[in-house]
Amino acid sequence: MPAETVIFTHGDCDGICSGALALAAHEGAPVFFSNPVSILDDLDEAKDADRIVVCDIAINLPRARDIKNKVTKLSKKAEVIYIDHHPKPPRFNVSWLVHDTNSCAAQLTYERFRKSLDPDMSRVAIYGAIGDYKDQTPLAMELLKTWDSRSLYYEAGTIAQGIAIGRKDYDHKRDIVQLLSKNVLPSQIPSLAKNAIKASLMEEELRLRIEKSVVRLNSVSYVIDMDGFISKAAIYAHIYGGTCVGVAAEYLKSKDVYDVSIRAKGDCNLNVLVDMAARRCGGTGGGHPMAAGGRIPAACIMDFINDLDAMLGSRKK
Template sequence: MGKTLTILAHGDADGVCSAALVKAAFAEEYEEVRIYFTHPVDLVKDFREAAAGDVYIVDVAIDEKFLDEAREAFSAHRGRVVYVDHHPLSADLPGVEVVHEEGAAASELVYRRLAGKLPRLYSRVALYGAISDYMDHTDWVRQALEMWDRRIVYYEAGVLMQGLERARKDHEFKREVVGHLSRNGAPSALPKLLRLAEEQARVNEALVGWVERNAVVEGRVAYVVNPPGPLGLAATLARGLKESPVGIAAEERGDVYVMSLRSAPPVDLNAFLRDFARRRGVSGGGHRNAAGARVPKDMFRTLVEELNGFISRL
C-alpha cells in the first residue's frame, strides 16, 4: 500500500486554504492525499473514522468536552499527527506535533511552517485564508501583500469566502477547490465558485434588512433566530445594527440551537463560552471576538442572561 496523507480541515476559507497548502507541499511525497472536512464537535469521531497514514489537522479547534478523547485518539494513531490551529488551546497534546499561535490564520501558520516546500507564489493562497478569517493584520500578512496587488488578492479572497459559504456542506466541491488552490489557481478561475459567490452576495444583501427588522435586544446582547443567511454574518449584523457589544445568531436543529457569536472588545467570547460549556455540559468556544456554541433550545435564555452578567462585570 502506498504512503497516505490524511488532511482534516475546517470547511471555511481558512481551512480550505490550509488544506490546499498542505496538499501542495506534500504532493510529491505521498501517493494518496485524502481530504476531509470537520468541525470541533465531530473532530474526534472523524479522526477515528478517516485518519490513515500521516495526518494533518488544520484550522479545527478541539472542543474541551472531547479533549480527553482527542488526546487518546491522537496518541494511539500509528502515523505522524500534526495539529495546526489558531484557536485557544487549553492543554498539551502528547505525541502530536503542534503548531499553534493565536492571532494568525491557520493558513498563515501552515505556509510559514511549510514555506521551504512551497514556491513563494503560494503566499497568495495563505493570504486568501487570512483575509477571509479577519486575520489580515499580522506582520507576515503585511509583508506578504507587498509582492501582490492587494486589491486583486482581496477580491479573490472574497470570491473564495462567499463561494464556500454558499457551497455549505458540498464537501466534494470543496475538495475540488482544495485541488485547484493546491495548484495555485485563482478562485475566480473556477466558474462554479464564482457563480456561488454571486448568489451568496445577494443572500447577504437581503440578510441586512432581515436582521434590522428581526433582531431582538436583551440587555447588552442582540440576537436573531433562524436567519436566512450565514450565522456568522447575521451575528455580526445583529451586533452592529443594534449597537450591542455582542451579537448572536441561532439556528434550530431539532431541540438544539447551533449558534455563532460576535463581540467587540473587551468581551472575550471564548472565555465566557468555555466556562459556560464546562458548567452546563454543552459545547462552546472559539476566538475572543468570534465563537460558536451548541446548546439545548431551553438553555438559550440562560446563556443570554449569563452573558449579560459577564458583560456587566467587565
C-alpha cells in the same frame, strides 16, 4: 495500500486555504473536512497513515483530554502535524501541535510546509488570513508586499462569499481545495464565483431583515432563525443592536438543538465565556476571543443568551 498522508481541515475560508496548502505539499493526499466536535471520530480515517495533517480544528476544553490522548497515540505510529490558531486549553503542551493565536491556520500551514511550496502559493495563505480577519499580522503584511492587495482581497472575498452557499457540500469544497492547491484563482472557479454573487445578494436581504428584527439586551443583541448565513447574522446583530456582542441562532429540527454563532467587538474573550455558558446548558461552545460558536439544546437557548449577557455585564459597543 494505506495513504501516506491524510489531511483533515475545517470547512471555512481559512480551513479551505490551509487544506489547499497542505495538499500542495502532499499531492494526492485525501482531504477530509472536520470540526472540533467530530475530529475525534474522523481521525479513525487516518489510523493507517504515515503522516496526519490537521488544520484549523480547535481543541475545545470538553474534548481536550480525549484529543490529546488519541493524537498522542497516533503520533507513536505516524508523524502528526496539528496546525491550529484557536486558544489552546491550559497546560496543553504536546510536540505535535503547531500553534500561534496571533496568526491564522493558513499562514501557519504555509510556514510549516514553505520549503515544499511554490512561493506563489503565498497568496493562498493570504486568502485564508483575509477570510479569518488575520490580514494585519506581521507575516500576512510581509506576504502582501509581493502582491497587489486589492486583487487578493477580491479573490479572498470570492472564497468567503462563495462557500457560504452549500456550506455542508463537502464534495464541492474538496474540489475547491484541489483547485486552490494548483494556485487557480478563486474568481476563475465558475461555481465559486457564481455562488459568491448569489451570496452577496442574500446577505444584503439578511442585513435588512436583521435591522428590523434584532433584540437588544445589555451587552448582547440577538436574532433567531433569520434564514440566512449564521455568522453574518451574528455580525449584523451586534452592529444593529448597538452592543459589544451579537448572537445568531439557527434551529436544527433533526437534533432539537440550536447552532449558534457569536461575534464581538472589543475585548470579550468569547471562547471562555461561550464555553462556560454552553456547558451550563448542556451544550458545547468555544472558538476565538472575538468569534465563537456552539450547539445548544433547544429548550435552553434563551438561558444561554441571557447567561452570556449576564457574564459580559453592561458593556458599550
